[in-house]
Amino acid sequence: MDAILIQLLTGLAGASSLFLVAAGLTVIFGVTRVVNFAHGSLFMLGAYIAWSILVHLPRAPGWHAAGVLLAALATAGIGALLEIGLLRRLYRAPELLQLLATFGVLLVVQDLTLLLWGPNDLALPRPSWLRGSVAIAGARFPAYDLLLIGIGPLVLAALWLLFSRTRWGTLVRAATQDREMVAALGVDQSVLFTTVFALGAGLAGLGGALALPDGSANLQMDLTVITDAFVVVVVGGMGSLPGAYLAALLIALLQAFGVMLLPNATLVLMFVVMAAVLAVRPHGLLGRALAPARGEAQATALIRPASPALRGLGLAVLALAMAAPFLAGPFVLSVLTEALVAMLFAASLHAMMGPGGMASFGHAAWFGIGAYAAALAAKGLLMPMPVGLLLGPLLAGAAALAFGWFVVRLSGVYLAMLTLAFAQIVWAVAFQSDLTGGDNGVLGIWPDAWAQDPRVFYALALVLCAGGTLGLRRVLFSPFGYALRAARDAPARAEAIGLWPARLRLAAFALAGAAAGLAGAVGTYSKGSVFPTTISISRSVDALLMVLLGGVQTMSGPIVGALAYTGLYDVLIRATDLWRLCLGLIIIALVLAFPQGIAGAAARDRTA
Amino acid sequence: MTALRASGLHKAFGGVQAVAGVSFAIGRGEMLAMIGPNGAGKTTCFDLVGGQLRPDAGRVMLDGQDITGQPPRALARRGVGRTFQITAVFASMTVRENVQVALQAHHRRFWRCWGAADAGFRDEAVALLAQVDMQTQADRAAGVLAYGDLKRLELAVALAAGPRLLLMDEPTAGMAPAERTALMALVRRLAHGRGLAVLFTEHDMDVVFGVADRILVLNRGHLIAEGDAAAIRADARVRAVYLGGP
Numbered sequence A: 001m002d003a004i005l006i007q008l009l010t011g012l013a014g015a016s017s018l019f020l021v022a023a024g025l026t027v028i029f030g031v032t033r034v035v036n037f038a039h040g041s042l043f044m045l046g047a048y049i050a051w052s053i054l055v056h057l058p059r060a061p062g063w064h065a066a067g068v069l070l071a072a073l074a075t076a077g078i079g080a081l082l083e084i085g086l087l088r089r090l091y092r093a094p095e096l097l098q099l100l101a102t103f104g105v106l107l108v109v110q111d112l113t114l115l116l117w118g119p120n121d122l123a124l125p126r127p128s129w130l131r132g133s134v135a136i137a138g139a140r141f142p143a144y145d146l147l148l149i150g151i152g153p154l155v156l157a158a159l160w161l162l163f164s165r166t167r168w169g170t171l172v173r174a175a176t177q178d179r180e181m182v183a184a185l186g187v188d189q190s191v192l193f194t195t196v197f198a199l200g201a202g203l204a205g206l207g208g209a210l211a212l213p214d215g216s217a218n219l220q221m222d223l224t225v226i227t228d229a230f231v232v233v234v235v236g237g238m239g240s241l242p243g244a245y246l247a248a249l250l251i252a253l254l255q256a257f258g259v260m261l262l263p264n265a266t267l268v269l270m271f272v273v274m275a276a277v278l279a280v281r282p283h284g285l286l287g288r289a290l291a292p293a294r295g296e297a298q299a300t301a302l303i304r305p306a307s308p309a310l311r312g313l314g315l316a317v318l319a320l321a322m323a324a325p326f327l328a329g330p331f332v333l334s335v336l337t338e339a340l341v342a343m344l345f346a347a348s349l350h351a352m353m354g355p356g357g358m359a360s361f362g363h364a365a366w367f368g369i370g371a372y373a374a375a376l377a378a379k380g381l382l383m384p385m386p387v388g389l390l391l392g393p394l395l396a397g398a399a400a401l402a403f404g405w406f407v408v409r410l411s412g413v414y415l416a417m418l419t420l421a422f423a424q425i426v427w428a429v430a431f432q433s434d435l436t437g438g439d440n441g442v443l444g445i446w447p448d449a450w451a452q453d454p455r456v457f458y459a460l461a462l463v464l465c466a467g468g469t470l471g472l473r474r475v476l477f478s479p480f481g482y483a484l485r486a487a488r489d490a491p492a493r494a495e496a497i498g499l500w501p502a503r504l505r506l507a508a509f510a511l512a513g514a515a516a517g518l519a520g521a522v523g524t525y526s527k528g529s530v531f532p533t534t535i536s537i538s539r540s541v542d543a544l545l546m547v548l549l550g551g552v553q554t555m556s557g558p559i560v561g562a563l564a565y566t567g568l569y570d571v572l573i574r575a576t577d578l579w580r581l582c583l584g585l586i587i588i589a590l591v592l593a594f595p596q597g598i599a600g601a602a603a604r605d606r607t608a
Numbered sequence B: 001m002t003a004l005r006a007s008g009l010h011k012a013f014g015g016v017q018a019v020a021g022v023s024f025a026i027g028r029g030e031m032l033a034m035i036g037p038n039g040a041g042k043t044t045c046f047d048l049v050g051g052q053l054r055p056d057a058g059r060v061m062l063d064g065q066d067i068t069g070q071p072p073r074a075l076a077r078r079g080v081g082r083t084f085q086i087t088a089v090f091a092s093m094t095v096r097e098n099v100q101v102a103l104q105a106h107h108r109r110f111w112r113c114w115g116a117a118d119a120g121f122r123d124e125a126v127a128l129l130a131q132v133d134m135q136t137q138a139d140r141a142a143g144v145l146a147y148g149d150l151k152r153l154e155l156a157v158a159l160a161a162g163p164r165l166l167l168m169d170e171p172t173a174g175m176a177p178a179e180r181t182a183l184m185a186l187v188r189r190l191a192h193g194r195g196l197a198v199l200f201t202e203h204d205m206d207v208v209f210g211v212a213d214r215i216l217v218l219n220r221g222h223l224i225a226e227g228d229a230a231a232i233r234a235d236a237r238v239r240a241v242y243l244g245g246p
């Protein structure tokens, strides 16, 4: 009984933390419709700024509170600058490009934080009043956690008052419901958006500053926090504050009690909750179907088969790639193999995202399943390489087929989030299971004797990856590909001519999963090892970046994007320690310059 | 010979009774117009017959077979074609490809993963486009067409499956008056020539009275009148709905 009470309190404290993380994100999304990937970065900045302020202040509670508020205000200021400097220019861009830009911000903030505060975790020397605990039911419960339990609902109430009792709040709520109407009434939207963004950023900063006494300010915060925040916001219903609190409560309580029952499953639990909620309520607990946002309804680009010039260029590149074993040494060949793997990975995501209309945030799941399938076939079952190369796509495709059953009904951000959830589940399984070697991964997976020569393996990778990419392309220009695109362009019309959009999307989903699995299997034999990081969020984001850089709306986009991205990445990583900063700035610049992607821009120039 | 018979259709959205007990029949080769003020329930009726919505009560029979609640893709196979009030074409394709996809769907080719799609049914597609006078625009992007051309393309797409019943929700909205008459005259020729049953809505009364064989009048979910042009013109309740008054 007592243990239950303590877990209940732990859960409530956890709920407050999660809510603080998610509140700002949901407020920003509700009004601006921007899914802000940099929200975790704002949280992290809040923690670092709070640290810098608090180490200079007296330790008394009053000073501490003042310092925390100051940090939140500073983060709000940063948020306002971010909105004015960047996001304002992107409100009319497709939502995935907004996401890409905010991911660029995340990269930039990571390196800037490293530059300003150094690589070490910064913990706050805790004064006695922060270390204290309260005796509850015979156990000692941290006093600070009790404080947190109160702060969550307090912030919810404050936000509720702000939104329901002020003119500004009324306008914001109106804008959440119908932006066009508010604009038509002559309200200055830019001020509204900037203040909303600042409020959201301030809430993130507040969350970061409040999280400081329980842990430290560190450089991993941004990605951990953004994942938590996404899950809470999506489970609660995007844009709904009470939904966010409810979701935070649900998840934190399940986690607190889950620890007692299934100590090893906590990582998975959060995402299982999310998958379950979205399967039953596709718009989250308290969310509603969104009116189409700006950018969503915009015209889709015309897709034509490659022009003779483009075809010639492609053939020339292919010929060069075929000649590479005779021209390049083992090192260059291994880099090229990586590029080939990346190309197939990107092409597989593009197939479901472009023509299929399903953007995925968790495409690394299929890549990882393929990679682990190959690795375990080699190390666990001692199978020859061709078996691994076959099992990879087969298992990934089968998993995608099973999972796709749940997700093809969803669309947009919700679909992206559910795929993210699934990828995190796969990641957690790989991370926590003995079979997969946990954090240590699976090592020592080498090609069979006949393919050990780097030139032979490269040739094999070229056949599989370039072949797979071209095969996907062919499929997209086949009747199936057209039917798939028809179902994306106008689902009701597609159904009225006898197509079955859900089935077509499911088939595309499975096909994309299998192709990504093949890429993963080839990658495993090329690297000789596989780790849980293969399934990490940043790996999924890599694929998204490649596709978006190349342009979703073009057929050669993923190829161009993958080659450009891996090239850029390799060059940057070799050239500078600040590669994240550079990459982030380049991404932001590219998004601002080519809101339709590189290949998309080229295509437009041709037709223009 | 009856092509379609709808009986006792009901549909409510939350508290709004959009369609309340509507029954009608369409014969082969008949042009049946459904008119009524905005919000009368016309689109909802189309969705009930076309399978986009499932009725709360009532039956839909196609050629004597019960098709109530069947999804649109199943109805397409049974020869039901439809155009939408909010025009929907495949914007990432050319005009011709829009029709080609419809032809591929009709011939159940859409699981074929090999072979170029834009090579299949080319001539058939162009022939269908010629029917609606769109052949010169075959290679344009469907996403950039003018409104009237979009409507014509939708008709060609709907005709690709060789339907026996055609449901046209506001097929001429946004067209110039002369274009409207021409398009509906074409539909009328198809209906009478091929025995195609057509149910359509239309706001332009000149068009309705000019091409419809029979007219249904819907108001607030109820069928309030039915008959030929002369009967509808003379109907007191119709006059009340359209002209106001008791």
Ligand SMILES: Nc1ncnc2c1ncn2[C@@H]1O[C@H](COP(=O)(O)OP(=O)(O)O)[C@@H](O)[C@H]1O
Pocket: B013, B014, B016, B017, B018, B036, B037, B038, B039, B040, B041, B042, B043, B044, B045
């Ligand atoms: N999906 C829906 N959800 C809620 N109400 C709807 C929906 N579709 C139609 N309605 C309502 O049903 C009534 C009939 O609409 P509709 O069939 O579109 O009329 P019409 O096509 O004759 O203009 C209207 O009051 C409309 O607001």
Ligand SMILES: [Mg+2]
Pocket: B042, B043, B044, B085, B169
């Ligand atoms: Mg209507």
